[in-house]
Amino acid sequence: MSRLSIITENKAQTTVEELYKDLERRISASPPGLCPVDLASSFLKMCHAQSCGKCVPCRVGLGQLEKLMEDVLDGNGTLETIDLIESTASSIFYSADCAIGYEAALMVLKGIKGFRNDFEEHVLRGRCICELNQPVPCVSQCPAGVDIPGYVALVAEGNYADAVRLIRKDNPLPSVCGLICEHPCEVRCRRTLMDDPINIRGLKRFAVEHAGEVPVPEPAEATGKKVAVIGGGPGGISAAYYLRLMGHDVTIYEQRKQLGGMLRYGIPSYRLPRETLDQEIEQLLSTGIHVKTGVTVGESPNILELRSQYDAVYIAIGAHTDRKIGIEGEDAEGVISAVELLRGIGDSQLPDFTGKDIIVIGGGNVAMDVARSAIRLGAKRLRIAYRRRREDMTAMPEEVEGAIAEGCELVELHAPLRIEEDAEGKVAALWVKPQIIGPVVNGRPKPMDSGQPEVRLACDMVLVAIGQGIESKNFEKYGIPVKRGVIDALNWSGVKDISGVFAGGDCVTGPATVIRAIAAGKVAAANIDEFLGYHHVISTDVQIPKVRMDTRKSCARVNMKERSVCERVKDFQLIECGMTEEEAMQESRRCLRCDRFGFGSFKGGRVEQW
C-alpha cells in the first residue's frame, strides 16, 4: 500500500466531464417557449443528482419537490400543492448545509415567483400557458425574423444572389448586418447541441460579397400616399424601403449631412467600411425614396406640420445625444464625448491624437469604438477606465479583446471621480476611486468603494462613453408622448391617440442594436401600409434548396479572422476578413435545417411573406 497515489481520471469521469459540456451547450441552445415548470422540474432533478446525500433537505427534500412538481405537471396537484412546494423549498433554502441544496431550492422559489401563473394553469386546467410558436430557433431569435436556414442553404448551394434576395425580404441591410450584426440568431442555434453554433453572420457577409449586383425589386403600383420618415438610420431606411416597395411615396428627413445614422456616425469604418454602407444605402434609395438631408425635425418643420403634409409619419430618430458623466471638470478642454468624436469621424473629420495620453470612460461597445478609433488617430497611450470588472463590460467580448490587442489598457474596478484641469483649463488627469466588486443585483455585480485611496491617472484627454440619450424634447413639445426620455410607442409602432404617427427603434427602446432598429422599421412599414388602407405583401420568389443529408457529421465552427494588429491599427480599413469559399461551404453545410426537421417539418419552417 502506498501512502499517497496520483489521481488519474478514469473513463467514466472523462465521459462525465464531456457530458457536462454537452449539457452546458444543450442549455444554451434551449429552444424558446418551453414549459417553465417542466424545465424547472428537470433542472431540479439534475440538482438532486448533484447532492452528496449527507443532509436531509437536499437528499430527501429535493426529491419530494420533484414529486410535487410532477404532481403539478401531471395535473394531480392543487393550489395547496403549490403552497407546499413553496414552503418546502423555503425550508430547504434555510436549512441546507451547502450551496448544492440551497441554490437548488432557490431555483424552485424563483420559479414559483417568476411563473406562478403557469404553475396555477397546470393545477387548475391541466395545461401549460406556454406554446412553441416558432419552430426555428435562429429565426425566432432574429428580431427581423430573417429566413436564416433558407439563406444558409442557398449559400451552401452557391446561390448567393438568391440568398441576398431572401434576406432582403425581412432585412434590407444584409451588407451592413453581414459585418456588424450582434447575431442573436446564433445564441440558440440548435447546432450548438452537437458542437458550435453556425457562424450565421459570417455566412451572410460571404453571400453579400459573392452575390455581385443584386437589383432591388420593382416597387408596387404607386398608391399616391405620402409617408415621411424622420431619421435616416437603419430603422428609418428599412421602413422607407419597405414602404416604397409597397408603392408609397416616401421621404426621409435626415438631420445630418448623410444617411446612415449610427451606422455612419457611431460605428467606426474599421468595422463597417463607408463604401459598403454607401453602396447599400444607394441601392435601397434606387427604389425611388426621396431624401432631405440637413433637415432637423424640431421647430421647423415640426412633427405636426409633417403629419399634416404627409399621410403618415414614422419617427426613427435614434439615440444620438451624449450623456453627461456629471463629475467635476467635465467641461475641461480635452474632455470629449464619444458621440461627438464618432460623429466627426463619420463625416470624415479625423482629429489628430498623435502623442496623446487618452483615457476612455465606459465599458460598452461605444467605449471600445472610441478607444480603438483613438488608437488609429495616433494616441500614444490609451486606457479604458471602468467601474466594474472586464467580464461585466456590456461591450461584446470580441470588441474588448480587439481593443486590448490593439494596445488599449483596461483600468478595471476604478470609478471616475473628477477630472483635474491644468492652469489653462486643459485636462491634466482623471482621478479614480478603486472599487471592490460586490453583490450581484439583478444579474449584474455591483461595484463598491474598496476603501483604497484615490488614484490619479495623468492624461491629456478624456473620452466619455457612458451611453446615449434621445432628443425627444422637440417631439414631446408637440404632443408626442415621452416616457423616461424615450418616445412612448406601442408594440405595433403606433403612438397612442395620435393617428398616423408611428415611432420605433432606439428612440423608443433606448440604445439597442441595428437589427432591432431594422425589425422596428419592418413592423412600422407593415402597420403604416395597413393604416393607409392597403395590404401589400412583401415576399420573394426565391426557391429554398432541398435538404442535404451530409449536415450531421461533427464539425466545429469556422470563426472570423482579423487582420494582424500591427497592420490594422494604422488605418480605418475593415479589420475582419471574410470566409474563404471552402470555409463558407463547410460552415453553411453544418446547418441542421431546423426549417425542415423537427417541429419545422410539422408547422412549416418559414414565414414566406408578410
Place this chain on the structure above:
Amino acid sequence: MVKLTIDGMELQVKDGTTILDAALQAGIHIPTLCYLKNLNKIGACRVCMVEVEGNSKLVTACNTRAVEGMVVHTNSPKVRKTRKINVELILSQHDTNCAICARSGNCSLQKLANDLDILEMPFEKQLPKTRWNPDYPLIRDYKKCIKCMRCVQVCDKIQTLHIWDVAGTGSRTTVDVSRNRRIEEADCALCGQCVTHCPVGALRERDDVDKVLDALADPEKITVVQMAPSVRAAWGEEFGLSREFATAERLVAALRRIGFSYIFDTDFSADLTIMEEGSEFLEKLKNKDKETFPMFTSCCPGWVRFLKSQYPDMIGQLSTAKSPQQMFGAVAKSYYASLLNVDPNRIFCVSLMPCIAKKHECALPVMSDAHAGQDVDVVLTTREVDRLLRAEHIVPAELPEEPFDMPLGVGTGAGVIFGATGGVMEAALRSAYYLVTGSNPDPDAFRAVRGMDGWKESEFMLGETKLKVAVAHGLGNARKLIEALRRGEVSYDFVEVMACPGGCAGGGGQPIHDGEELGEIRGKRLYALDGANALRFSHENPSVQKCYEDYLGSPLSHRAHELLHTDHHAWKMPAEQKEQ
C-alpha cells in the same frame, strides 16, 4: 468566555461551546437526531436548526460555535416550520411501521415526530428496496435508515473497521457496506456497536426468539440456558428496574416461568475458561523462548474476528481456549448430559449474551465438539431476552429472586467480572498467581487493570516471574496496541482485548439508550457483584473442581482439549480467504 443571547436569555459560555451546548446550559433542549456527542457532529439531519439574528439562513446548533454577541432563537416561526418540514422529509423516507419495529418506544425519530406534533404527512412515502441476507446475525433495514451516519462514524472512529460507508449519491444516497461489498464479504467483527448507536431501527440483531420458543414447545427438548455475566447488569433497564433489583436471580425466576428446563450461569464456564486459559498461559511461560508473546485472550468473538481479518499472521497468539459460551455448550452437551443421563441431542442449549458476534460464534462449524449438533444452539442478545420476557407477559418487578440450577449455576466473582473490561485479565491473574505460588493473592491485588482507559498496561509479580500485561477495549484501541506491538514499541506477556468499549457491559447486544454510554456503569455493577461473592477465585469454584474431578481430568487434559479448546485456523474470515 463569550456572551450570547438564546431565546431572550443572556448567558456566558466557554469559547468553543456549540450553540447546542450553550442552550443546554440555559435549560433549553434543542432537538437533535443525527448528533452524537464526540462522534457525529456533521449536521446531516438539519433538525437542530436555529435562527441567528443577522443570518438569512438558519444554522445547525450541533456544530456551530457560539460567538460573542450572538442572538439565537431556537423556536422562531421560521425555525419551527423548517424543523418540522425536515422531520417530515425524514419520515417520508422512513418505514414508519412502528408497531412492528424492534425500536418502537425506544426510537429517537419516533419521539421527535411525536414531540413535534406531526400527525399527518404532507409528503409521498418513498421507501427503498432492502437487499440483505436475513440469516446474517446483523440485520440492516434500508427502509428505516435515516442516513444519520452514526454507524459509519462508530465503525470508523471507535472500531476502525470501516464496514459502513455512504453509498451512492443524490437521491439514492444511503449507508451500505463499504467498497461495494456485501456484508458477508466484509470483515465485520459483528461487535454491534453500530446497532447500539443507531437512533432508529435500521440496524438490529437477527431475532432468534422464535427458535427458542419452538425448542421450549418441543417436549423432546431439554432446554438449558446460560446467562452471560454482563446480562445481569443490563436486562432490567428495559423494564425501568434498578441494577440492584434486576439481578441474575430475578432473571432466573423469569426464565423458569417461561419454561426453561435448566438455568445456568456462564460465570461457571468463565471460571472454566480461566482454568484452561490460565494453564495454557503458564505452559507457554515455561517455554518462553519457543512461544510468541503476548498471548491474547480469545473469549470475545468480535475481537477474534477482528484479529483474524486484520492481522491473520497473529492468529497463533490467540489462546486456544474457547470462550465461556462455547465451553458451556460443550460441557452442557457432554458432562451435563451424562449427569442427566440423557442423549445429548435432546439438549437444546440457549445462551443469553450481550453480543451479536456470539450468534456467529455458536454457528461456527468447529463449535460442535460434543457431537450433538451445535454446542450452543441459539444465542439471544440481552435485547431479545427482554423481548422474550415481554412476549411471555412477564412482569419482572413482581418476580422473586430464584437460584440458578446446579451444578452449572455456580460462578465466582472472577467469573462475573468477565463482563467488564479487564475482568478476564484480573480473573486469570488471580488464578495464575495461585497456580504459580500455591497460595491465593489478595483478590483485589490486580485491580490496576480495571477502568475505562482504552489501553491499560500493568506489571505484576507472579512469584519470581515479572508479568507484563495489557488490556484494550474497543477495536480502535486494540488496533493501536497491536500496531505498537508490531513496531516493537511495546511488549507484553498477556493481553486481554474486548471488541466493545467497556467490554461486554457495553456490548452490542445490550439495551440501547440513545446518547448514553452505559458500559462503565454496568461494569461497576459487575465489580460490586464480584466483591460481594464469597468465591473470588475461579479455581475455587466447586462446580468447576467437580467437573475436572469427575469428567475432564485436569486443565489441558486430552478431554479438556477436545471440548474446551479450538483451532482458530479452522475457519476463515473474508480477508483470510482472499489471502489464500
